Amino acid sequence: MAPPLPLVFLLMIHVCVSGVSSADWGVSYSPSHICALKDSSVIMRCTYTYPTGYKIKKVFWTKTLVKHNGEHPDLSEDPEYSQRLQYLGDKQKNCTIRLSHVTLKDSHKYYFKFNTDKDKWIGYPGVTLTVTDLQVESPERVTEGDSVRLTCKSSCTLTDRATFIWYRNSQPLTERRDRNNELLLQSVRREDAGRYSCAVHGHNHISPAVQLNVMFHHGAGRNVIVIAAAYGGLFFVIVVIIIIIIIMIIQRKMKSRRSALHKYENDDPSADTYTALELRSRSSDLYDTLTTIHPRPADHQSSSSEYEN
Ligand SMILES: *[C@@H]1O[C@H](CO)[C@@H](O)[C@H](O)[C@H]1NC(C)=O
Numbered sequence: 001m002a003p004p005l006p007l008v009f010l011l012m013i014h015v016c017v018s019g020v021s022s023a024d025w026g027v028s029y030s031p032s033h034i035c036a037l038k039d040s041s042v043i044m045r046c047t048y049t050y051p052t053g054y055k056i057k058k059v060f061w062t063k064t065l066v067k068h069n070g071e072h073p074d075l076s077e078d079p080e081y082s083q084r085l086q087y088l089g090d091k092q093k094n095c096t097i098r099l100s101h102v103t104l105k106d107s108h109k110y111y112f113k114f115n116t117d118k119d120k121w122i123g124y125p126g127v128t129l130t131v132t133d134l135q136v137e138s139p140e141r142v143t144e145g146d147s148v149r150l151t152c153k154s155s156c157t158l159t160d161r162a163t164f165i166w167y168r169n170s171q172p173l174t175e176r177r178d179r180n181n182e183l184l185l186q187s188v189r190r191e192d193a194g195r196y197s198c199a200v201h202g203h204n205h206i207s208p209a210v211q212l213n214v215m216f217h218h219g220a221g222r223n224v225i226v227i228a229a230a231y232g233g234l235f236f237v238i239v240v241i242i243i244i245i246i247i248m249i250i251q252r253k254m255k256s257r258r259s260a261l262h263k264y265e266n267d268d269p270s271a272d273t274y275t276a277l278e279l280r281s282r283s284s285d286l287y288d289t290l291t292t293i294h295p296r297p298a299d300h301q302s303s304s305s306e307y308e309n
Contacts, residue, residue, distance in 0.1 A: 024051040027095065027112050027123025035156035036102050038133045039205045046095035046112050048123065054116040056091045063108050072113055072122065102131045130156040134207035136196050143215045148185040152198035152207065163201035168194045190214050
């Protein structure tokens, strides 16, 4: 079932004609999308072709398709780039550049342009650069015994060769990695609490640190402390109330005794000092003293009249 001869002939002509017309002018970027880590150096690989017989006059990169004074702005003349941009290519076919110390602001499309003695060519659609920083994603609070997964997040996918490094309180960790950018803490302990940050091996950029708090298991240990503190406070209040009551009772008793001593003084002046001392020693037993005092009819009357007032 071979195709008819005229069709083969037509196909051959088409291949030859298109080969001449479109393969002669072109720029290709490899890769066409780049994800780069903040502060790193990026190499944008690029090759270009043009028909034989043309002479290259100027090669440069630009980040805008809008012309300024009849030409695309040359990136190497942009003060934001001039110090960081290095043309690694040549004036024949290689248009590779290196951009160092990339910032988030460098996220852009970049185009290579070359001018010959006759024609100009801009390599549309360009190479897309995305610059990312790193962020640790973690649960803010975990409970002792939980399995915790921390993720080192980037806004674009870094190459498969990127090896992530983890830090706790600025110390590198050797814990098991689940996936490349994840840190798995199995059965988390209180010692696992701390400030976590991540980085990519061979790069300077380190993520901001994120605090991981580890709580006691179903809050039991904590509750004991809370309950103990509550009971402690209650106990203190009860003790203070008891002391106040004792002081009041003693004061009242002293008052009653003073009136009682007056009686003794009237009966027998010489017994005064001895009786006072004996009563003071007895007063150490409060209840005993109270029973001693209450039966006196004189006291009953004076105290009841006090209440009436
Ligand atoms: C272009 O130049 C770069 C840097 O010198 C080099 O790494 C790359 O291999 C070259 N590409 C080609 C296709 O020659």
